[in-house]
Amino acid sequence: MTKRALVVRGGWAGHDPVATTDRYAKFLSEKDFAVTTSSTLDAYLDDLTGIDLIVQCWTMGTITSPQLDGLLAAVRAGTGFAGWHGGIVDAFRDQPGYHLLTGGQFIHHHKDFVSYVVHPVGGHEVVADIEAFEVHSEQYYLHADPGNEVLAATEYQPDPDRREIGTPEMPVTWVRRHGLGRVFVTTIGHRMADLELPPVHEMITRGLLWATR
Template sequence: MTGTRKTALVVRGGWKGHWPIEATDRYAAVLEGRGYRVVKSESLDSYLDAAALAETDLIVQTWTMGTITGEQLAGLSAAVRAGTGFAGWHGGMIDAFRNAPGYQLITGGQFVHHPRGFVDYRVRPAPERESHPLVDGLTGYPVNTEQYYVHVDPSVDVLAVTDYVDDPDAPGAAGTTMPVVWTRNWGEGRVFVTTLGHKPDDLTVPQTHETITRGLIWATR
């Protein structure tokens, strides 16, 4: 790599209802403002270019649903295992490639369900994780958006949580502590996930924006 400048690869596509272009443009600008070289791609074939991935310090993905080939997944996994960071939010990260369990191993979690429409709920640091650099100083705050019900790997580091709302489609789940922000390691690489970020307005919530910004920096090689 040349000097100390970091390179970020933004991979975006899939279902358009999560605004993959608008959302990733927001954080591409944030990274560029911090001196990163940002490369944007609208093809999962970016995960086939091993040489380019070896020179990439961070992959930011927003690709809801869709299909990933075995070769593309292998390329992504190998890059992260070798130290490239992997980060993203909401469905673009954990409602991607539903039929690829190997992808879910990398992210450490998978979207399962959300209550109908947008709901009010509070996000707060997980107990005993308040001092982690990703959530340090971010006290509990309200949001109005989709609330993800997720299945998560027990090995992830959950940093922020919420209490699941009363939901007739998920009887008995009300009050369950649900992860909102987590991290994990995949080989030498760091992985950052937040369930927030359904719509562009969600990303303007100061605490959400700050958490994502910190997560991108944290995940970078």
């Protein structure tokens, strides 16, 4: 039976929401998903009962209470929710109900790109057999829900502008449940080159499939 995916994209253009989501819409189509894209959050006002996966890339921006209620209700009922970087964990900064869905919220990154090593942890299918790898890009410092199942982590690199942060272990990729729905998040993905790294692409494609109803 064909699965249905909804891609919701917009917000700050610096994360290239159209090109990056096109990359994974193509992947899902090749996996026999029927994919619909929307450039408005009003998509969350529609009847989402037949949607098996929502992929969101919407950095910052604002969401209305009815729009958020529609998204939360869909995921609670079993629709999967997935995304990467600011498109999922730097969206709707004034909405704690949304942060309870994603399990994390972006707080800070270094002024310039840094190199950091990502260490997959545990045997979850999303990261199984993926070895540690290096990323040179934005590294997110975030506030994260202790209930997340962390699948990959990194040591936050020293930041001379924020010495008080130190070098804590920071989650990079995690999964969680919201009602009947599955949620997949990775903080990698500031630019297309990040998504094209083979281990990152593998994590995201596996994460999309895992999150699907």
